Amino acid sequence: MVQYAIAGCVDQSDYTVCERLLxxxxxxxxxxTVDxxxxxxxxxxTRVLELAQLHGFTSIGDRDWKIAQVMVWRVGRLVAHRAEEFALYVADTYGLALDLDQGQVEAYTQANTRALLGVQPPSGPHDVAIAEELAE
Structure with a gap:
């Protein structure tokens, strides 16, 4: 069994892309399996710095580094901290690719943000379709 974990800023497309790839x-x-x-x-x-300290990811949160918007790891080993980096890893390791275009990534990002904040989605047809797809 291979266990992956992802944590990220839900309103960023990097989180959406990595979550979908997982x-x-x-x-x-x-x-x-995925957490x-x-x-x-x-x-x-605050959370990214806690996770970096907990798992020993030294480059995350260093003053010379920009704070990553997503982290993907397995058993104490940071796999990626950018969507592009994780997409390459998944393609090279497992031969899989993202199945969303940029518009779909943005729509999922907005839906994920609303879900985390407990906000009801707008009643437009595009948002309803995404909400139904997320429920599947």
């Missing part, structure tokens, strides 16, 4: 991996590869921690943007900076 969903694809878990669906395609039965030995993969997810979506975090609000106002608490992310």
């Amino acid at each position: 969903d694809i991996m878990a669906a395609a590869l039965p030995d993969i 997810k921690e979506p975090v609000r943007s106002d608490t992310w900076r």
Whole structure:
């Protein structure tokens, strides 16, 4: 069994892309399990530094580094802290790719943010379709 974990700022597309890639991996590869921690943007900076300290990810939060908007790791080993980096890792390691275009990524990001904040989605047809897809 391979266990992956993801934590990230839920209103950032990097989190959405990495979360979707993990969903694809878990669906395609039965030995993969995923723990997810979506975090609000106002608490992310503190949480990313806590996670970096807890797991020993020394580069995350260093004063010379920009705070990553997402972290993906397994058993104390940071796999990626950017969506592009994780997409390359998934393609090279498992031969899988993201199945969303940029518009869909943005729509999922907005839906994830609303879900975390407990806000009802607008009643437009695009948002209703995404909400139904997320419920599946």
